[in-house]
Amino acid sequence: xxxxxxxxxxxxxxxxxxxxxxPNTAPPMTLRVLTGITTTGTPHLGNYVGAIRPTxxxxxxxxxxxxxxxxxxxxxIKCDDPARIERxxxxxxxxxxxxxxxxxVVTFYRQSDIPETPELTWLLTCVTAKGQMNRAHAYKAxxxxxxxxxxxxxxxxSMGLYCYPILMAADILLFNAHKVPVGRDQVQHIEMARDxxxxxxxxxxxxxxxxxxxxxxxxxxxxxxxxxxxxxMSKSYDNTIPLFEGGAKGLKDAVARIxxxxxxPGEAKEPEGTALVTIFDAFATADERIAFRADxxxxxxxxxxxxxxxxxxxxxxxxxxERYADLMAHPEHIEDALQLGxxxxxxxxxxxxxxxxxxVGLRRMVAVAQxxxxxxxxxxxxxxxxxxxxxxxxxxxxxxxxxxxxxxLQSRGIEQGRDAGTWVxxxxxxxxxxxxxxxxxxxxxxxxxxxAQALVAIREAETADAAAKLAAKAAATTSSSDVAxxxxxxxxx
Ligand code: TRP
Numbered sequence: 384x385x386x387x388x389x390x391x392x393x394x395x396x397x398x399x400x401x402x403x404x405x406p407n408t409a410p411p412m413t414l415r416v417l418t419g420i421t422t423t424g425t426p427h428l429g430n431y432v433g434a435i436r437p438t439x440x441x442x443x444x445x446x447x448x449x450x451x452x453x454x455x456x457x458x459x460i461k462c463d464d465p466a467r468i469e470r471x472x473x474x475x476x477x478x479x480x481x482x483x484x485x486x487x488v489v490t491f492y493r494q495s496d497i498p499e500t501p502e503l504t505w506l507l508t509c510v511t512a513k514g515q516m517n518r519a520h521a522y523k524a525x526x527x528x529x530x531x532x533x534x535x536x537x538x539x540x541s542m543g544l545y546c547y548p549i550l551m552a553a554d555i556l557l558f559n560a561h562k563v564p565v566g567r568d569q570v571q572h573i574e575m576a577r578d579x580x581x582x583x584x585x586x587x588x589x590x591x592x593x594x595x596x597x598x599x600x601x602x603x604x605x606x607x608x609x610x611x612x613x614x615x616m617s618k619s620y621d622n623t624i625p626l627f628e629g630g631a632k633g634l635k636d637a638v639a640r641i642x643x644x645x646x647x648p649g650e651a652k653e654p655e656g657t658a659l660v661t662i663f664d665a666f667a668t669a670d671e672r673i674a675f676r677a678d679x680x681x682x683x684x685x686x687x688x689x690x691x692x693x694x695x696x697x698x699x700x701x702x703x704x705e706r707y708a709d710l711m712a713h714p715e716h717i718e719d720a721l722q723l724g725x726x727x728x729x730x731x732x733x734x735x736x737x738x739x740x741x742x743v744g745l746r747r748m749v750a751v752a753q754x755x756x757x758x759x760x761x762x763x764x765x766x767x768x769x770x771x772x773x774x775x776x777x778x779x780x781x782x783x784x785x786x787x788x789x790x791x792l793q794s795r796g797i798e799q800g801r802d803a804g805t806w807v808x809x810x811x812x813x814x815x816x817x818x819x820x821x822x823x824x825x826x827x828x829x830x831x832x833x834x835a836q837a838l839v840a841i842r843e844a845e846t847a848d849a850a851a852k853l854a855a856k857a858a859a860t861t862s863s864s865d866v867a868x869x870x871x872x873x874x875x876x
Pocket of ligand 1: 417418419420421454457550551554555563564565569
C-alpha cells in the first residue's frame with residue numbers, strides 16, 4: 384500500500400483485464416482496504432496526489448481487496464444543496480475512474496446504494512455511549528465554538544454531525560475492513576469504530592467476533608501538496624490548482640499564480656521548500672528533480688520553471704482529462720459501474736447484516752427460550768474491577784484487576800483523588816480509545832487487547848444495569864399514569 388512519491392507514475396494501463404474477485408470466496412488472507420470520499424467538492428490536484436493516485440496504485444497490488452465508496456450520506460451532513468450533492472458525486476466518480484480506478488477490480492460504490500449501511504448504523508447507535516460522541520472532534524469543535532461565542536452549546540448542530548462517527552463506523556464494519564487509509568483528522572473516528580466493534584462483539588458475539596477491528600492507515604510517504612500560496616492545498620484556503628476543470632488552460636493559469644520570490648532570471652534560486660518545486664516533485668522522477676534543482680540554482684527564471692511544471696503535469700493528466708470528459712458526457716457509464724459496485728458490496732453486506740439481526744434478537748417468530756439468569760450471573764462474576772486507593776506518598780492511584788487477581792492496568796501517582804476518579808470513568812465509557820491518554824500502564828505481561836476487552840465487559844455490565852433500572856422506573860411511571868387515565872374524569876360543569 385506504500386506509495387513512494389519518488390517513483391514516476393505510469394499512466395493507468397487499461398489494456399490489462401483482471402479477474403474480478405468474488406468477495407464471498409476470496410481467501411481470508413486477503414487484506415481488505417476500505418475508504419470513503421465525502422462528496423461535497425470537485426477534486427483538485429492536491430486530492431489527486433494525496434488520495435486518488437495512491438489509492439488507485441494500491442488497488443492494483445496483489446493480495447489487496449479494495450473497497451472505495453462515495454460517502455454521499457456523509458455529504459448531506461455538510462451540504463444541503465441538492466444540485467451540489469448531485470454534481471459532486473458525478474465529478475468525483477468520473478475523476479476516480481479517469482485516474483485508472485477499475486470498477487471490475489475494485490468494489491466501487493455509493494454509500495446511499497447500500498441500505499445495509501443505515502441499518503447497521505442504527506444497531507451501532509444503540510450500543511454507542513453518548514458521552515463518547517460528545518468528545519468526537521467535529522462535534523466538539525462546533526460545540527466549543529458555540530460556547531466561546533456565548534451561544535447555546537448545541538446551536539446549529541444537527542444530529543447528523545453528532546452521529547457522524549457512527550455512520551462512519553458502519554461504513555467500515557459492514558465490510559470487515561482491516562485497513563482504512565485516512566487523513567490524520569479521521570484517526571479518532573477509526574478508534575471509535577474499533578471501540579463500537581469491540582462492544583458489539585462482546586455484547587452479542589457469544590464468543591464469536593462479528594467485526595474485524597479496523598486500523599487507520601496513514602501514509603506519511605504520500606505527499607501533501609502545497610497550494611498556490613504555499614499553505615496546504617485546500618478548497619477552504621482558495622489556493623487550489625484544478626485537476627481537470629478548465630482544461631490545459633485552467634492548469635496553466637493556476638500555475639502562473641503560484642507565489643514565488645522576486646528573483647530575476649539569471650539569479651540563483653533556492654528550490655527547497657518552495658511550493659513550485661514541491662508540486663514538481665510530486666510528478667517527477669528522481670532524475671527530473673535533480674535536473675530541475677540544478678537549473679534553478681543556475682538561474683532558471685520562475686516563468687520558465689512554471690512552464691516546465693505545466694508540461695510535466697499536463698503530460699500525465701492530459702490523457703486522464705480526456706477520459707474524464709468522456710465519462711462526464713456519458714454519466715450512464717458511471718451509473719453502470721456504480722450499480723455493479725453496489726451489487727458486489729451488497730453481496731458482502733447482506734449476509735453479515737442477516738447475522739447481526741439474528742444476534743440482536745430481530746428474528747423470525749418461533750418459540751422463545753426462557754431468559755438465562757444464571758448465565759448473566761456467571762458473566763458478572765468474571766468481570767474485572769477498578770480499585771482506587773491512596774499510597775503512603777500521598778498520591779492517588781487506580782488499578783484494573785481481573786477476576787483472577789491479575790493486575791491488567793496500573794495507574795501512576797495522581798495528585799487529586801478526583802482526577803483518579805475521572806480517569807476511571809473515562810476508561811469505562813471510552814474503553815480502548817482512552818488508553819493512550821490515561822496515566823496508566825498495562826500490567827506485566829498483559830496485552831492491550833485483554834485490557835480493551837475487560838473495559839468493554841465492564842461498560843456493558845454497567846450499561847445493562849442502568850438500563851434495567853431505567854426500565855423499572857419507566858414501568859413504574861407508566862403504570863401509575865395508566866391508573867390516572869383509568870380514573871373517570873369529573874363531569875365538566
Ligand atoms: N469521514 C471521511 C472524510 O471526511 C469520509 C468517510 C466516510 C470515510 N466514511 C468513511 C473514510 C469510512 C474512511 C472510511 O474524509
